[in-house]
Amino acid sequence: MKSVSHESLSSLQKSFLIIRNLERKLKDQLISTDSMEEIAVVGMACHLPGGIHTVNDFWNALLAGEDLVTNYSLLTRWQEMEQKEYLFNKCMPHAGLLDDITLFDNDFFHISPAEARYIDPQHRHLLMLAHKALADAGIPADKLKGSDTGVFTGISAFDYSLHIMQQDESLRINPYVCSGNSFSGASGRISYCLGLHGPCISIDTACSSSLVALHQAAASLRRNECNLALVSGANLILSPYLQASLTEAGMLSPDGRCKAFDDSANGYVRSEGCITVVLKRLSDAEKDGDRIYACIKGSAVAQDGASGGLTVPDPASQAKVIKHALAAAGMEADDIRFVETHGTGTPLGDPIEAEGLHLAFGERHNREKIVAGSVKSNFGHLEAAAGLAGFMKACLNVYHKQMPPSLHFNTPNHHIDWQQMPFHINAEKYLFSNDKKRIVGGVSSFGFTGTVAHCIVAEYQHTVVEKCIPPPDFQLKPHWLGKLPGPVVPTGYTVKWKEVELATDRKPENDMAYVYVETDGGTPAFQKTFLSGKNAFSIAIDHLCRLENIFSTQRYQQYCLVYDLSAWIEEDENDEYTLSAAFKHIIQLFQTLKTLSLSPGVILFITRQGLPVNGTAPLYALQHSLASFIRSASLELQSPAMLVLDIHNDLPDMNFINRYVQQSYFRETAFRNNKYWYPVISPATPVPPIKVTLDNEGTYLVTGGNGSLGEHIAVWLRDNGAGQVIITGRSANANHKNDRIIYKQLDVACEEDVKAFGKWLKSTSLPLKGIVHAAGTNSRCLLKDMTIDDMLQVGAPKINGIRYLSRHLPSDQLDFLVTYSSIAAIWGSAMLAHYAAANAYMDAFVLHLKTKGIPAATINWGPWKNSNMVLKDSNTTSLLEESGVLTVHADTVGKSYASLLGISQDQRIYVQLNQSRFLQMMEIRGAQSYWETLRGMQQQKPVTANNTATLPNLMLITDDAERASLIHHELVLLVKEVLVIPEEEEIDPARSFSDMGMDSILLLKFVERINKRLGTTITSNTIFNYPATGLLTTHINELSTPQPVTVIKTVKENLRYSYTEDMSDAELLKMINKEIQKYS
Known part of the structure; x- marks a missing residue:
């Protein structure tokens, strides 16, 4: 250019x-001035x-000093590791x-399940957290569309890409692998979904990623590149391979604890988590009347450079940053009152970080030592999200004017000269003095490849007004490529009921004879x-030994023994005879069958209102108990096959029974209102927990x-606010000596003991x-x-105990009144039929x-x-694990007590399973229908349509409504x-395809x-014109409507005036062919 x-x-x-030059100078001056402006959180x-x-x-978890690292093996998530010994x-x-x-709400973001399963779950979590963080800030997400809001994300894990590469070709x-797994997609998808036009940056500096992202966001705000910033960090362990690599490198703690600065520090424990914070310039936040957690005074990023090794920290670089x-x-070093350290708990890293803090703060004039801690002692190392975890803790420190304890600090690390250190570790909660001096702290985060970051966080000293809006009510569903990972905490399950689809119009495959056992518990009708x-016989219960004579005849191919329990109904809560008689009879049956050399092919047990079908009828406790006993017996004996048919008032159809006893898929069926239902174990639908609040003046x-x-x-009740806790047992000696835990000797199976205890309880001052x-x-x-x-x-402690x-x-x-029952009551347990029945x-x-x-x-x-029941038998744990049932840890269960004691559900099944192994074991023993939902989750079978509704076939259907329904x-x-x-899943006919997440790629496939x-010839434009199943159905139905046959006019006219009556067949055919040739 000239x-x-x-x-x-x-x-x-x-x-x-x-x-123009003056404008530039003014802008540079403004940037220089604004570079010192505080950033509000x-x-x-x-x-x-x-x-x-x-x-x-x-x-609250930090204040309570909770360690939230689970003791569960990663085997529970990555069950395939067991087959890969290396x-x-x-x-x-x-x-x-x-x-x-x-879990992810794909519908909320208009993303199809087909795409969602290819999106890294880290990205999905960040999408939902962006909305939650904005709601916490009181900012409606839809108001940001078109704004210059910036998105800054710290992310470094690529596990899901590894997982995808392990799948079939x-x-x-x-087409969604790239966009769903690139680091840029983590930030870009947030900007896309919210319609944001500000800076959009994903940063990978390993463990310091999210604090570096925070530094960049603050700088961007000060440069007026954006007026609002979403800063996030994400880390999910989505593949076992990196865990294996870090174990091989010797970085991980064998006991699974981050013991920062303790003498027993032996490595860190990895952790998952996602965090998002919302930032504004302080002047804007004050103008908008925002609630301000804390202020960012300043931050810096640096590099270790040529240290002792790529992954070896450098104290001088840490001090410099x-x-x-x-x-x-x-600010000066004397202004700092606390430091949230990097604090991983590694033998090499902790002394180096201590030396870096000494170099940075050693010349302080303030004799009061800095209070230091590490959030990793509570949650483990969140890696790319670790910086924001420490930052969030620091913000809450200044917001609440106190610092929670740092855990696992018992013996100071002897490699650190603590007398020379300008800081100490707060093993107890620390309250900042109320001297009106501004609380200021620092947050450190160091990446293992040398990128180090530090941020100065300060208290906002003016009046804070709570300002937030409700977050979205996300409807979460699982999205995963391949077999779902196993649950890592004890999972809630429930029993759901489905209608039986069993053909009754076909003739049974075998010639079946029924042998009806006459008992006092049968229903005459x-x-x-x-x-x-x-082909029916009867036999008295006392003559069961004669069954062998019946079975030895060859008259019928198969025999079904019918054992009617439906009349065993207790008259009232004091009726103890009926229960004893019912179980005496059923035990007698099983023991007699065991002595026979020949047995029936199947036993059909008839119960009455013993299965709780969607709450359609009252549940008889004894009948429910008998059904559970049979469930356990079928697991123990395996042969003959045992079926339960539960009735209400009406008697089932014999055609159905004939089909039912000759199939093996359903083992339990309930007949209600002319429909047949069967139970299915399913993961419980998450419901908002009703957390119980304990009364400090209650018993x-x-x-x-x-x-x-x-x-x-x-102990949990005592430690969480109960006024008085009374524990009871049959022994005279108490294990507890505490003024808030009282021991009383009580046999709950003895009515007189319970009655006397009740009178004593009423005389105490605190209400129950x-x-x-x-x-x-x-x-x-054994049976x-x-x-x-x-x-x-x-049965006495369970059955009589709850009665009395x-x-x-x-x-x-x-x-609340909560009973501790067993999974044995739900799906049975071999050698524990009596225990299962008592709990049921x-x-x-x-x-x-x-x-x-x-x-x-x-x-x-x-x-x-380590429960008493498990420890009683040294082989129990190994037997359970071989069956896919894992033992749960008491400390993990304790975290859920507040919700479990809140009466939000009548029944909760709380168990830890290796699902693939558990299903293999249970399905070998029958009852396949019981596990169809869990099996479907393991297999993830795709939905497929059939090919009968082709256009030619549709045109044969003259009824318009019938044709539309099929289309x-x-x-x-x-x-x-x-x-x-x-x-x-149901699909609303009016819901648009785009709303379901059908993009251009999926549209072409559709x-x-x-x-x-x-057999149609529609195009993409057709879908744009008819963008929902209802509209498209109408369009294709119109295309499929049969059209009247049109005869060629000239042929029709010629035929009309021909004397066809006088023509022979040959002459008529010759004439028709001649006319047709004119048009061919």
Whole structure:
């Protein structure tokens, strides 16, 4: 470009240049001035281990000194590690894990399931956290569209890419792999979904990533590049391979704890978590009336350079970045009152960080030492998100004017000269003095490849007004490529009911004979139904030994033994004879069958209102108990096949029974209102927990308080505000000596003891507010050896205990009555049929108490690690794990007590499973229908449509409504197939395809499959014109409407005037062919 001399410019042009230079100088001056402006933290959101979903959850966990690293092996998540011995042996098992890494509300963001499963779950979590953080700041997300809001993300884990590469080639090659897994996508998708136009940057500096992102965001705000900034950090452990690599490198702690600056520090423990904070310039935040958590005074980023090794920290560089941050904040070392350290708890890193702090703050004139801590002692090392975890803690330190304790600091590291150090570790909660001096602290974060960052955080000293709006109510569903990872914490399950689809119009495959057992527990009408058939026999319960004579005949291919239990109904709560008689008879049956050399092919048990089908009828506790006993017996004996048919008032159809007893998929069926239902174990739908608040002037009773489960909940009640805790047991000696835990000897199975205890309780000053019935006894017993005394002895604490406690203890002020039951009651357990039946009785009785207005609930526990029942048999744990049932840790369960004691659900199943192994074991033993939901989750079968609704076939259907219904059905199946929507999910006919996440890539696939399946020739434009299944159905239905046949006019006219009556067939055919040839 040709240069122009200043002399050749006109006066106007010279004036323009002068004005432009002045503008530049003014802008530079403004930038220089603004570079010192404080940045306000106006919103925060997080998702961290231990069920931490809010800022308050995070702060309360820190104050309580909770260690939220789980002891569960990563085997529970990565079950395939067990088959890969080289990987299994190299992986340190501990980690701070989230329990819902696969969950995401794709509909909220208009993302199809087909795309969602290819998006890194880190990206998905950040999308949802952006909305939550904005809600915490009181900013409606939709108001930001078109704004220059910036997005800055610290992210470094690429585990999901590794996971995708482990899949079959058909899954690895997909158009969404790149956009769903690039680091830029983590930030870019937030900007895209919110419609933001400010800077959008993803940063990977390893462990310092998110604090470096914060530094860049603050700088961007000061440079007026954006007026609002979303800063995030994410770290999820989505593949076992990096865990194995870090174990091999010797970085991880063998005991799974970050013991920062302690002499026993032996490495760090990895952790998951995602955090987002919302930043504004302080002047803007004050003008907008925002709630301000804290202010960023200044920050700095630097590099270790040529240290002792790529991953070896450098104390001089750490000190330098702290001094630069102080200079950027315009502050001195004496102004700093606390430091949130990097604090990983590694033998090499801790002494080096201590030396760096000494170099940075050693010349302080203030003799008061800096208070230092590490959030990693609570949550583990969040790696790319670690910096923001420390930053969020620092913000809350100044907001609440106190600093929570740093955990696992018992013996100071002897490699550190603590007398020379300008700081000390706060092993106890620290309260900042109320001297009006501004609370200022520093936050350090160091990346393992040398990038170091430090941020100065200061208290906002003016009045703070709470300003927030409700966050979105996300509807979470699992999205994952391949087999879902196993749950890492004990999972809630529930029993759901589905309608049986069993053809009754076909002739049974085999010639089946029925042998009806006559007992006192049978229903005469039902007996008559069975015996009315020609191939039916009856036999008295006392003559079961004669069964072998019947089975030895070859007259029928198969025999079904019908055992009717439906009349065993207790008249009232005092009826103890009926229970004893019923179990005496059923034990007799199993033991007699064991002695026979021949047995029936199947046993059909008839129960009445023993299965709780969607609450359609009252549940009889004894019948429910008998059904559970049979479930356990079927696991123990395996042959013959055992089926349960539960009835209400109406008798089922014999056609159905004939089909039912000759199939193996369904093992339990309930007949209600002319429909047949079967139970299915499913993951419980998350519901907002109702957390119980304990009364400091109330009494809480724990039966079985000498047992491990009872003792644990008693201590939790005491430590969480209960006024008085009473524990009971049968022994005379108490293990507890505490003024707030009282031990009383009590046998809950003895009515007179409970009655006397109730009278004493009423005489005390504190009202009874809660009961935890944890009493129980257990002993393994084979059915062939079981006696009625075994049944009654195991059943007494559960069955009589709940009866007598509810009858004789005051319930008018109860907040909860929770019974401790077992998973054995739900799906049975070999050698524990009596124990399963006792717990099932108690479960049903709880529902009975609910109808009386008592706030009762039951928890069906899986096995606890080191519980008395588990320790009683040294082989129990290994046997359970071989079956896929894992023991849960008491400390992990304790974190859920507040929710578990809140009566939000009648029944909760709380167990830790290795699902793939568990399903293999249970399905070998039958009852396949019971596990179909969990099996479907493991297999993730795609939805497929059929090819019967082609256009030619549709045109044969003359009924318009019938044709439209078939077209709509096919379109819905195709939508689910293309978008990978679960089969059971309903699709609104008016909902647009774009709203479901159908982008241009999926649209082309959808059009291609419609044309292939239906034989149509629609185009992409057709979908744009008819953008929902309802509209598209109408359009294709019109295309499919049969058209009247049009005869060629000239042929028609010629035929009309021909004397066809006088023509022979040959002449008529010749004439027609001649006319047709004119048009061919």
